Every structure is written in structure tokens, then in C-alpha cells.
Amino acid sequence: MGSAPSPLPSAHETPTDLAPAVRPPLPVKMVVAGGFGVGKTTAVAAVSEIEPLTTEASITEVAAGIDDVSLTPNKTTTTVAMDFGCLTLDPTLKLYLFGTPGQDRFGFMWDDVTEGALGALVVVDSRRLDDCFPAVDYFERKGMPFAVAVNTFDGDLTHPLDAVREALDVADEVPVLCFDARDQGSVRDSLVIVLEHALARAVAAA
Amino acid sequence: MTRQGGRPDPARRQEADPVGTTHGAERASAVRPFMVTEGRVAAEAGLPVETQVVATVEGLGQLGALAFERRAIVEVCGTPLSLAEVAVKLRLHLNVVRVLAGDLRASRLLAVHVPRSGTSSDIDVLRRVIDGLRAIPTSVGSRDAD
Numbered sequence: 001m002g003s004a005p006s007p008l009p010s011a012h013e014t015p016t017d018l019a020p021a022v023r024p025p026l027p028v029k030m031v032v033a034g035g036f037g038v039g040k041t042t043a044v045a046a047v048s049e050i051e052p053l054t055t056e057a058s059i060t061e062v063a064a065g066i067d068d069v070s071l072t073p074n075k076t077t078t079t080v081a082m083d084f085g086c087l088t089l090d091p092t093l094k095l096y097l098f099g100t101p102g103q104d105r106f107g108f109m110w111d112d113v114t115e116g117a118l119g120a121l122v123v124v125d126s127r128r129l130d131d132c133f134p135a136v137d138y139f140e141r142k143g144m145p146f147a148v149a150v151n152t153f154d155g156d157l158t159h160p161l162d163a164v165r166e167a168l169d170v171a172d173e174v175p176v177l178c179f180d181a182r183d184q185g186s187v188r189d190s191l192v193i194v195l196e197h198a199l200a201r202a203v204a205a206a
Numbered sequence: 207m208t209r210q211g212g213r214p215d216p217a218r219r220q221e222a223d224p225v226g227t228t229h230g231a232e233r234a235s236a237v238r239p240f241m242v243t244e245g246r247v248a249a250e251a252g253l254p255v256e257t258q259v260v261a262t263v264e265g266l267g268q269l270g271a272l273a274f275e276r277r278a279i280v281e282v283c284g285t286p287l288s289l290a291e292v293a294v295k296l297r298l299h300l301n302v303v304r305v306l307a308g309d310l311r312a313s314r315l316l317a318v319h320v321p322r323s324g325t326s327s328d329i330d331v332l333r334r335v336i337d338g339l340r341a342i343p344t345s346v347g348s349r350d351a352d
Contacts, residue, residue, distance in 0.1 A: 024258035024286030053294040089338025096256045185344035199332040
């Protein structure tokens with residue numbers, strides 16, 4: 001199909017022989033995880049170029065769903081809200097940030113969102129440390145690079161980072177840091193730390 | 207307190223993050239999506255949420271021949287969007303968008319760009335994203351030292 005040659009190496013697995021009106025950027029994504037109310041959406045909002053959007057997705061299949069879950073105790077579909085934002089890093093590269101729903105019982109949903117992600121930032125409230133256990137367990141099992149980011153609400157760090165690391169029992173190479181989920185620069189720096197960790201692993205594996 | 211010793215009580219976890227409290231997305235009916243997709247589900251499609259979709263020249267030319275959700279998808283994809291963004295803009299279930307995007311691709315009205323697998327551990331991609339993030343101008347008051 002003599003379509004015009006791309007000035008860029010193909011960023012996609014399925015270069016189509018159709019003629020798209022506009023060539024899309026390479027989409028990459030990162031996950032922002034953690035318990036309820038720890039600041040996931042705040043963190044996404046701090047760096048996203050759009051207001052974080054909320055979409056709905058089912059954790060099983062659309063066809064199986066019935067709208068009123070209260071009438072169906074054996075429901076096979078649950079609709080969850082998923083927040084996301086994005087950052088156009090350059091015209092050929094767009095970073096999506098997805099916040100996972102808070103509960104670990106949404107295992108299916110997490111897989112749906114996390115598959116192919118560059119890495120994850122696990123947001124922690126040090127007063128409710130155990131809320132992040134499912135997320136830490138999940139990314140360890142998945143083998144996905146992640147960093148633990150303690151959200152310093154009002155500059156208040158309840159436990160020193162060493163204590164947090166000890167309680168979470170994460171591997172030595174997993175970064176544990178504190179950040180302010182409201183601060184663009186702070187969230188940006190935290191994402192960079194996740195990516196540097198991911199890069200170190202990728203280089204070591206190469 | 208350690209992670210192994212302190213696993214959360216499942217009953218308590220269920221209370222967390224009730225659907226719809228974060229932002230005002232209205233609940234979509236599950237019956238309507240079923241009809242839109244003619245009963246098909248997206249399990250086989252497996253398109254990642256960040257998959258980029260963009261209308262083809264052909265698709266934009268045939269807008270008049272399309273109706274309802276299919277037309278809306280082609281219309282909104284005049285510029286590239288992720289499946290997640292399409293779902294938000296059109297207030298559709300993500301899985302409905304997956305199914306319909308597959309249909310539209312088959313009829314050559316939509317180009318569907320699935321991210322290459324292995325991108326997540328691609329050293330060049332990681333470096334580009336790191337550089338891109340570092341280049342973001344941050345607002346006044348945030349630390350921007352390097």
C-alpha cells in the first residue's frame with residue numbers, strides 16, 4: 001500500500017496499512033496505586049495536563065452485568081471507577097497515569113490496567129501503612145518495578161522512612177521515598193525515581 | 207507491624223473506595239452496552255487501555271453512513287486518543303469501546319495502534335520518558351533542582 005514512509009521508527013506492533021488521519025504518539029503508562037484516600041488521584045492531578053478523568057470498567061464481562069448489584073448477591077460483574085491522566089512528553093510520546101481502584105479484590109481490573117506499564121508508584125499514608133500491603137504484594141508478584149512513596153500530608157511524616165521500609169519488607173533495591181502528592185515537581189520526581197529503578201533493572205537484564 | 211504479620215482484614219477492605227466517589231462519572235447501564243455490542247464481550251480483544259485509536263481517512267469520509275456509537279467513536283477520533291479517553295468522552299464502558307473499535311478496525315474505518323509488547327522494559331523508551339518528565343516545567347514553589 002504505498003503509504004508515506006514514517007519519519008519515525010514504527011512505535012507500534014501493528015503498523016496498519018490503513019491511512020490514519022493523524023499518526024498517534026507512542027503511548028506508555030505508569031500506575032499509581034495504594035489504599036483508599038492516600039492521594040492517588042491527587043498525585044495524578046498534580047502532573048496530568050488534563051483534569052483526571054474517571055472511566056468505568058467491568059472486572060468481568062459487560063454481557064454478564066446487571067445494573068443493580070444489590071439485587072444480585074452472586075454478581076459476576078462489578079463496575080469500578082478508574083482515574084487517569086496524561087502527559088504529552090513530546091509529539092511522539094504520551095504518558096498515561098492510571099490510578100488503580102483501592103481494593104485488592106479487583107485483581108482482574110488491576111491486570112487490565114497494569115499490563116505493559118513501565119512501573120508503579122505505591123502511595124502510602126504512614127498512619128495507615130497496611131492499606132498499601134495488597135499493592136506491594138501485587139507488584140512484587142507481578143515483577144513490575146515500583147517505588148513506595150509516603151505521602152507527607154502537611155509535611156507530616158509519622159514514621160521515618162527506615163521504619164516504613166522495615167514494615168513493608170521490600171527488597172533493598174525498591175526505592176522508598178517521601179513526597180507531596182499535591183506538588184507537581186514532587187510527583188514528577190517520584191515518577192522519575194520509579195523509572196530510574198525500572199531502567200536499572202532493564203539495563204541489568206540486557 | 208510487618209506486611210506478613212498484618213495483612214488487612216478482607217471485610218474492612220471492602221469499605222474502601224466505593225465506586226463513583228472519586229469523580230462524577232455516572233454509572234452506565236450494563237444492559238445498553240450489551241445491546242450495542244450485540245452481546246459480544248471484549249475478553250478476546252485484550253486491547254490495552256492506552257491503545258491509540260485514530261480515524262482513517264476512509265472512516266472520516268464515511269461518517270454519514272455510520273450511526274450511534276460507531277459514528278461517535280470515529281468522530282471523536284479525528285485526533286488520536288487512547289481507548290480510555292474514548293470511553294470517558296463518550297460515556298461508554300471501556301469494554302464496549304474495545305469491541306466497537308475492533309469492529310471499526312475490521313471495516314477499515316479506524317486505525318488501532320496496539321502498543322508494542324516489551325515497551326515497558328525498552329531501555330530507549332524508559333530514557334525518553336525520564337528525559338521527558340525532567341523537561342516538564344514545574345510550577346512556582348515546587349522544587350525543580352537538578
